[in-house]
Amino acid sequence: MDFAYDAHTEELRARLLAFMDEYVYPAEQVAHEQRARLASPWETPRVVEDLKAEARRQGLWNLFLPDAEHGAGLTNLQYAPLAEITGRSPQLAPTATNCAAPDTGNMEVLAQFADETQKKQWLQPLLAGEIRSAFAMTEPDVASSDATNITTRIERDGDEYVVTGRKWYISGAMNPDCRIFIVMGKTDPDGEDIRRQQSMVLVPRDTPGVTVDRAMQVFGYEDHYHGGHAEVTFDHARVPVSNLIGEEGGGFAIAQARLGPGRIHHCMRLIGMAERAIELMCRRAVSRDAFGKTLAQQGVVHNWIADARVTVEQLRLLVLKTAWLMDTVGNRGAHTEIQAIKIATPRAVVDIIDRAIQLHGAGGVSQDFPLAELYAGARTLMIADGPDEVHQRSLARREIKKYL
Structure with missing residues (x-):
């Protein structure tokens, strides 16, 4: 059995370790001090944007995405030791390399299931680090450990879907750069197959009827670097049918x-x-x-x-x-x-x-x-x-x- 990393992984590890030592660790205290001076705690400190620019310049960008067309083309085995390195500074390093949740999972969804129009509108700016996103599945009124419990409704009305429901601990939703929600809800709540009742739709943050109600704390932390975790209400928010990801029942x-x-x-x-x-x-x-x-x-x-x-x-x-x-x-x-x-x-x-x-x-x-x-x-x-x-x-x- 060979436990050694391949040459490409070792080369990326060396570059990433140097990036952490030279840029990320020194930026931890700087980011804390800059955040204290921001008008809103949800704004991104300047040093984070500087880190993103440097990571992109060094080719340490979108390392998580195995799709070579959109990401670094690394396998899971190649990415694993790199993710470990960024985990040493979880507040800064994943964001600096555009490898932070929930954007990573959302980009994977869009790369795998979105149509070309959706990719152009939402995936491309996410890959470029120009916007942030959120994934809205968990709900406060049901045991969300069982995803079939969700009660949010996604109802077809002509050429639109009407989204109604309440979500919470929606990671990234407090960030002012969060422009798009991937929302999971039920399009067929009475369907015989409980795993085919759900669908996913893209809901822009500025859609009428979408309200970010409050920030949710985690052990007293507001997790600013992660973009916070929010409670979000969808009150008859309307989006085009073309915002459906994949097919109805595929959520x-x-x-x-x-x-x-x-x-x-x-x-x-x-x-x-x-x-x-x-x-x-x-x-x-x-x-x-x-x-x-x-x-x-x-x-x-x-x-x-x-x-x-x-x-x-x-x-x-x-x-x-x-x-x-x-x-x-x-x-x-x-x-x-x-x-x-x-x-x-x-x-x-x-x-x-x-x-x-x-x-x-x-x-x-x-x-x-x-x-x-x-x-x-x-x-x-x-x-x-x-x-x-x-x-x-x-x-x-x-x-x-x-x-x-």
């Missing part, structure tokens, strides 16, 4: 196609978050004294760091295996592994970050270190893109089925 299948790559991208970045936590843990351990010796000389700290290293190495191999399977047998063939990493990675990374917070004491929960925000992001991923329990249920059924 559930499109959502599943979107979430597969999204889940592995999150897990790739989580590995980077864990590596950042381990680095901070080690730096803190060698620089602080307690009870007559450094924290690095305390036995319990040895255990935390050793366990974290073992865990990250295990997770990385599972993520890379999953990426390889997606490339060789497709998302369906990698279904078990995709679910496995979605269950295992956030849970383990939360534990690693928690230990790093403990080692930093009060500093760990403060704004002076990125650990508290990393924790909030990792813990949220135990819910986002399907809660752990849903993936456990499906994975267990697949295992049991072998013996029936």
Whole structure:
């Protein structure tokens, strides 16, 4: 078995690591200071736009998209170590390289399912980083872990669709550059097949009847760099029938196609978050004294760091295996592994970050270190893109089925 990255991946890793050291890490504090001076907290700090321009100049752009026509043409296996690197600074690096959710998933949907007119109007400016987007599926009034529960209606009225419903935790919707929503709702709520009741339509943000009601916090964070998470009302918002993505009844299948790559991208970045936590843990351990010796000389700290290293190495191999399977047998063939990493990675990374917070004491929960925000992001991923329990249920059924 060959565990080495290929030459192209190694070359991109070297360039990306240099970009992180030279531009991204120094920009973290600058972005924080610039944001404090903005008229609106949802505006993008100037340094972020500078990072985007530099990343594009260096060819570190749209790395996530395997479609060579629109993206970098990398396989999942090639992209995985690059996403890990950007995960070390999740607030800046994914956005800087145009590899930030939810835009990544939306661009994948448009590249795969949109018609040529839709691609020209929405995919091209997203690929260029000129606009942002949002994916509106989760709803506050139903258990959205079961996507068939959604109640938003998409009703045909002549040459238009009328969209009515309420969504929340719609990532990116607070960003003033968010121009388009991909909305999932029911076009056939009484259809016999519950997985053919849903469709997806493109709804421009400035459509009459679309209201961004409020920003949703995540553990008290508003996640400004991500574009925030909003509650959005669609009150008889009308869009042309031509805004349908794919076919009526195809929404559930499109959502599943979107979430597969999204889940592995999150897990790739989580590995980077864990590596950042381990680095901070080690730096803190060698620089602080307690009870007559450094924290690095305390036995319990040895255990935390050793366990974290073992865990990250295990997770990385599972993520890379999953990426390889997606490339060789497709998302369906990698279904078990995709679910496995979605269950295992956030849970383990939360534990690693928690230990790093403990080692930093009060500093760990403060704004002076990125650990508290990393924790909030990792813990949220135990819910986002399907809660752990849903993936456990499906994975267990697949295992049991072998013996029936």
